[in-house]
Amino acid sequence: MKPAPFEYHRPRTVEEGTALLAKYGDEAKVLAGGQSLVPLMNMRLARPANLIDINRIESLAYIRDDGRALRIGALTRQRAAERAPLVAERCPLLRDALRLVGHAPIRNRGTIGGSIAHADPAAELTAILVALDGEVTARGPKGTRVIAARDLFVSYLRTSLDPRELLTEVRIPALPAGAGWSWMEIARRHGDFALAGVGVVLAVRGRTIAEARIGLTGVGPTPVRAAEAERLLVGRSPSEDLWNAAAAAVRAAVTPDGDIHASAEYRTHVAGVLTQRALREAWERAREAA
Amino acid sequence: MTPRRITLRVNGTTYTAEAEPRKTLADFIREDCGLTGTHLGCEHGVCGACTILMDGQTVRSCLLFAVQAEGADLATVEGLADGDRLHPIQQAYWDHHALQCGFCTPGFLMTTVELLHDNPRPTEREIREGLAGNLCRCTGYQNIVKAVAAAAETLADAPGALRVTGAAAPSRATSAVAAPRKPRATPATSQRARRSGKTAKRRSGPKR
Numbered sequence: 001m002k003p004a005p006f007e008y009h010r011p012r013t014v015e016e017g018t019a020l021l022a023k024y025g026d027e028a029k030v031l032a033g034g035q036s037l038v039p040l041m042n043m044r045l046a047r048p049a050n051l052i053d054i055n056r057i058e059s060l061a062y063i064r065d066d067g068r069a070l071r072i073g074a075l076t077r078q079r080a081a082e083r084a085p086l087v088a089e090r091c092p093l094l095r096d097a098l099r100l101v102g103h104a105p106i107r108n109r110g111t112i113g114g115s116i117a118h119a120d121p122a123a124e125l126t127a128i129l130v131a132l133d134g135e136v137t138a139r140g141p142k143g144t145r146v147i148a149a150r151d152l153f154v155s156y157l158r159t160s161l162d163p164r165e166l167l168t169e170v171r172i173p174a175l176p177a178g179a180g181w182s183w184m185e186i187a188r189r190h191g192d193f194a195l196a197g198v199g200v201v202l203a204v205r206g207r208t209i210a211e212a213r214i215g216l217t218g219v220g221p222t223p224v225r226a227a228e229a230e231r232l233l234v235g236r237s238p239s240e241d242l243w244n245a246a247a248a249a250v251r252a253a254v255t256p257d258g259d260i261h262a263s264a265e266y267r268t269h270v271a272g273v274l275t276q277r278a279l280r281e282a283w284e285r286a287r288e289a290a
Numbered sequence: 291m292t293p294r295r296i297t298l299r300v301n302g303t304t305y306t307a308e309a310e311p312r313k314t315l316a317d318f319i320r321e322d323c324g325l326t327g328t329h330l331g332c333e334h335g336v337c338g339a340c341t342i343l344m345d346g347q348t349v350r351s352c353l354l355f356a357v358q359a360e361g362a363d364l365a366t367v368e369g370l371a372d373g374d375r376l377h378p379i380q381q382a383y384w385d386h387h388a389l390q391c392g393f394c395t396p397g398f399l400m401t402t403v404e405l406l407h408d409n410p411r412p413t414e415r416e417i418r419e420g421l422a423g424n425l426c427r428c429t430g431y432q433n434i435v436k437a438v439a440a441a442a443e444t445l446a447d448a449p450g451a452l453r454v455t456g457a458a459a460p461s462r463a464t465s466a467v468a469a470p471r472k473p474r475a476t477p478a479t480s481q482r483a484r485r486s487g488k489t490a491k492r493r494s495g496p497k498r
Binding site: 001002003004005006007008010031034035038039041042043051053055079102103104105106108109189190191 | 291292294310311312313314317333334335338341347348349350352353354355357358401404405408418419420422423
């Protein structure tokens with residue numbers, strides 16, 4: 001179990017990194033945390049001729065609040081974001097989901113940008129980015145562009161990033177003041193990939209739901225935004241019937257695959273159950289905040 | 291492909307060696323530093339046997355290339371004991387029969403160092419969650435959980451005891467530097483360990 005040989009590059013700046021990517025294109029892979037790429041290389045499922053290690057580009061590790069969204073440098077470690085007071089204050093949904101990304105040693109290395117760019121269909125961060133209408137910034141030979149979450153994820157492990165582009169920043173909108181949130185997932189063991197997972201945000205006015213966001217992971221080739229379920233919820237008052245209707249809409253919106261861990265039917269069922277639980281918890285949190 | 295000259299510190303001792311960029315940090319520690327206490331089970335980040343501390347944080351040394359650790363400060367299981375005196379965490383594992391074949395133990399010990407540093411009084415559930423990234427096929431985990439709880443008790447009564455030889459003890463912890471050991475390169479040992487690593491690999495599942 002040894003990776004195939006490769007040429008190793010260690011840029012110190014974003015400019016050096018993008019220059020290397022422009023030169024090698026799809027002959028190269030970007031190495032960030034390496035928690036998904038290195039296993040693939042060890043098993044020789046990935047054999048990049050060039051490895052561009054961005055871990056020494058220190059300018060890519062930061063968390064800032066621009067008043068509307070958290071701007072997170074692509075190289076920010078998941079563990080650092082999980083512990084950042086700014087994340088807890090502005091987007092506790094992200095903090096709660098990060099705690100379930102792999103295990104501590106994985107999160108010590110794994111990065112926010114790497115998880116998004118890898119686009120694993122069971123990743124927590126992709127579902128949050130989609131649910132909150134986040135964006136990423138990419139830099140390439142044609143300059144810098146901003147990609148909306150809905151335009152980013154194409155299929156299993158595929159994004160609309162060009163092989164010559166470097167993902168530099170992830171923007172995750174802050175939750176509205178007083179909003180309730182919940183991240184729920186089911187995994188066979190703490191830290192394993194979720195069989196299904198859901199993130200919910202509810203903004204509340206009085207007894208009425210003013211805004212709803214629902215994003216799911218592990219239930220299809222890309223993260224799923226449950227738009228129909230969201231529409232059902234807005235303008236309504238909470239009730240078990242309403243949560244049931246939203247769960248039914250979620251079950252209709254997902255297309256999971258079955259594998260050795262769970263059948264497609266089971267994942268669909270779990271997605272509905274988790275949605276109900278998450279809606280209840282988000283509503284309770286919104287009420288407590290009011 | 292071109293070999294690189296890599297310098298790093300393990301348990302307070304500086305090592306320099308040439309290695310291809312594709313050499314994992316785990317193999318570098320075992321083969322070039324001669325420290326075979328770090329074990330390799332699955333070689334793809336699932337089993338946790340190769341867990342070490344890098345600049346004070348746990349990492350899977352099979353998921354890093356040695357070249358990435360250039361200039362880093364590492365701590366391995368060899369850095370835990372103070373001469374013949376076991377580290378309190380090792381002593382707790384011994385006392386509570388937390389190992390049988392012992393293959394996974396180095397990874398469990400290093401994980402426990404960080405776990406108890408971050409959370410000195412964990413609940414049983416927190417211990418189980420904290421250890422979930424390490425696989426043990428012998429013990430059924432019960433005694434490992436007991437050992438970690440006991441180690442937490444011991445360490446709570448002895449502030450500053452959560453140390454690892456060298457400077458790379460858990461981040462934010464105060465670490466005492468003990469006398470470095472002499473590196474030993476023993477080809478026979480590392481070949482044997484490599485074989486057992488391959489046996490364990492076949493048993494590991496296709497998870498994260």
